[in-house]
Amino acid sequence: MFDMLFAPTWSPYIAGAGIGILVCLSFLMCNRPLGTSSAYAKAWGLLEKAVDPAVEEKKEFYREEIPPRVDGVLMLLPGILIGAFLSAALSGQLHLSLVPLLWAGAFGNNAILRVVVAFLGGIVLAFGARWAGGCTSGHGISGTSQLALSSIVSAACFFIGGIITAFLLFHGSGV
């Protein structure tokens, strides 16, 4: 049983089923779906609030959608980072890297290029998540599990947009 903690990977079915149980726990204990993307909006809101304490009244988004608060949703972010760190450390998979293998194979080893594209990708990703009202966890897992139409359409579009972009990036005109 404890061997599992040190295994480099688990069957995707087991890991996925575990995530499914976590989503149920979130509904039961926290009265909300398990969604990560709003934590970034909260974190940004807290940064803005540190600079201008009145920003919460000034910006419609904070009043109508996601108020900048230190709460359980925000805590998911450090939690995920710590959890993945523990998992990787226990199985000897912790290593610093800048350029992923698949990226290096297609675009070379230039770390600055990779970090710039990751930064731009992060901007587009968060922008899209807020536009659609959720991400892979909030819509893709928690929302589709509730059979929400908003989540089913969003999740389908995540993959349609992602697959088209990935093919254009990696296979260029050969699509």
Added chain:
Amino acid sequence: MSLCTRIHNDGKTQLVLGLCIGILFGFLLQKGGVTSYDVIVGQLLLENFTVVKVMLSAVIVAMIGIHLLVRFGYAELHVHPGSWGSNLIGGLIFGVGFALLGLCPGTVAGAAGTGALDALVGGIPGMLVGSGLFISLYPKIKPILCRAPFAAQTLPEFLHLNRWIVIVVVEVCMIGILLLFAGIGL
């Protein structure tokens, strides 16, 4: 007031619960292999089906679990009404970022935890800036978000079918897809 409601309303307990659920989530994402750029982009290139396997397994469990919790009064559904203006457009924008970063909002934090510096110094700051950009543009985007709302909130309402019939059919389809993957060696 029930025990569950007391837990929901206790701010400190919620902070600890959020952290603990996050830790377990990060642990499972890493063990499932999806905190890796190569695995996620491999999925988008239709070469590696780990992401779909993890997500479908999660939904298979969560769909039954959530609806049972709701049926017995231990939880409520949290469904957002949707629209083509919000979910179609936002979803496609998300997809572009998904492929560029090669991670999603949860797995980018996980990747940073495993030592992926491109996630830590590129992806996460990008997520913060992208959120800030949307927050600033929100008053201008809001009219688009309400465009072409969906006729119903959930699939059973849309189909005018009993919720449990839809759940059983969708569950059977998802299990069938996973069996098909195993059968053709994906």
